[in-house]
Amino acid sequence: MMLLARTGLKQIVCQPTRGANILDRIYESCPTYSTVRVVNSVVRSDHRAVLAYRDRCSAVSVEVTTKRKFRRRTPTQHALFLQHVATTGYENHRYLGDAQEQFDVFYATALQLLDQFYPERTITVTSRDPDYVTPEIKALLRRKNRLTRAG
Secondary structure, three states, X not given: OHXXXXXXXXXXXXXXXXXXXXXXXXXXXXXXXXXEXXXXXOOOOOEEEEEEEOOHHHHXXXXXXXXXXXXXXXXXXXXXXXXXXXXXXXXXXXXXXXXXXXXXXXXXXXXXXXXXXXXXXXXXXEOOOOOOOOHHHHHHHHHHHHHHHHO
16 A cells, blocks of 8 residues: 555556455556456456456547658668768868867868768658657658558
């Protein structure tokens, strides 16, 4: 009982599940399940099963969409980038000025190369997508689906 008071959880199974005892418990912090039933098990047992249902109305949540940017990386892009860097002679460039100006030139060049070989892409991620579905994975899934439909 003290655990329930400390955590703020509420037990929603009120009927006995084995004999006169409540062995199976479901705890919730906010009302999620509208109906909780204890029914006889389908297998031969003296233990009863607990079923918890949500209303269809309460199960519908507002879907939040977010546009996320990512850079796709493929071995071909890496090869093209390395080929470009190998053929471009950066050793002849002399940077004049203080350290801040040299850094600004380097940073601008690095961003230009990044945008040229690894362009940013935008994809929509929704709140209903599982946590493990990153923008990169979602883009790959969409590509797979598109190629599957195309045959």
